[in-house]
């Protein structure tokens with residue numbers, strides 16, 4: 103199947119020995135392979151490694167330099183994706199994340215990239231600020247539900263931005279629909295590693311035959327398909343009549359692009375994107391942007407709770423920038439205009455993405471053609487993982503990389519260590535996350551509002567002792583921190599009032 107795998111005079115990048123026929127199928131750990139890939143990089147003294155799974159070449163990139171050389175500088179050759187058959191069965195067919203290198207990929211990439219540039223994201227600030235304040239006000243009333251309420255926040259933001267629907271404050275049906283779909287997609291496991299990804303024809307196996315455990319993901323994908331379709335259709339159907347009537351009040355991806363579509367149609371002009379393309383792209387915003395933004399916020403909260411000194415420093419900075427009255431209470435809620443001055447908060451957000459990159463081995467790319475790099479052969483069709491975890495924990499750049507320390511980014515000129523902002527958590531090259539500015543803006547406004555108004559404390563038992571909690575992450579398309587407890591209380595009566603006023 104992979105003729106170029108054998109036809110070579112140069113060696114493949116190094117890696118541990120595999121087994122006959124199945125190669126490294128059982129050698130690569132199923133859970134959190136990023137750690138083992140990092141260790142192998144050290145064992146083989148190489149930032150590029152190779153493996154094969156059932157004959158398919160796999161390349162793992164462990165350093166930022168190699169990622170730049172291959173995924174950025176030779177971007178066109180590394181812009182493909184492997185086929186994600188299981189996700190196709192689920193119904194994620196016209197979703198940018200899973201599209202192969204093709205004209206359709208380029209169309210979707212253009213649509214999404216243009217829509218979420220640094221400056222295009224400003225259009226969506228009012229939605230982000232409104233939802234952030236709404237979520238923290240809800241936490242004020244139901245502090246024990248903080249985790250779910252923050253999930254509602256990130257899901258509501260991407261649904262509103264994608265489809266322009268008006269999300270209800272509590273129990274919104276679309277938010278529920280999107281969360282169910284996110285969970286179901288997450289349960290699909292590590293992308294590209296199910297039995298149907300390896301043997302695509304098995305997707306047609308009749309359900310009665312698919313009784314073995316290895317076929318569970320297939321059964322799961324078939325069950326989930328209808329809900330994924332619904333997530334594309336229901337919010338679209340709700341907004342379409344409003345856009346047609348020119349009555350869609352909120353800006354959204356759908357309003358911009360479907361509005362343009364209708365305009366062209368009215369003038370008998372051709373449309374580059376079909377309705378299916380636009381639905382798929384709006385759906386991609388919701389699946390790629392909800393869970394990831396939420397998880398980033400949760401990781402930040404975890405670290406702010408575990409490090410009260412960091413939390414106090416971030417709050418002191420907010421107080422200084424926002425202004426406080428004679429009693430030490432903040433004068434107003436934070437806005438996007440404060441962001442440039444909130445350097446410590448910005449470093450805390452960067453440190454959050456560095457400390458626990460949410461897609462630790464990235465979303466795999468694939469090579470379009472054979473390549474040669476530093477004397478190694480990289481076959482056409484190789485699946486390429488950019489090990490973001492290895493890059494953001496690289497001791498050559500980061501002192502005590504497991505430590506959460508926002509101060510590591512203070513420039514040398516200001517007496518700091520001048521460690522670089524992380525690269526890798528949002529991927530690389532022509533596949534780099536098109537939603538990164540939107541995501542970081544959402545994380546910023548949520549954390550700024552939360553820290554300005556609330557204290558995050560570790561829970562204590564009835565004797566007042568701090569309850570010890572372990573920190574762990576799920577596997578899958580993006581790692582989500584496992585549930586932990588956090589006590590969230592208003593910093594003052596004034597903070598409470600500001601939140602209630604909105």
Ligand code: HEM
Pocket residue numbers: 198199200201211214218386387388390391392394395398460461464465466467526527528529530531532533534535536537538540541542
């Ligand atoms: C903190 C939050 C986020 C993180 C950590 C994140 C991370 C990533 C990563 C690692 C990739 C794969 C890049 C690669 O293959 O090299 C990706 C792709 C993508 N992200 Fe994000 N993302 C986040 C938020 C968002 C948001 C809010 C959107 C909404 C527009 C979004 C839309 C996408 C899309 C559509 C892709 C697929 C790009 C492609 O395949 O060409 N992401 N993201």
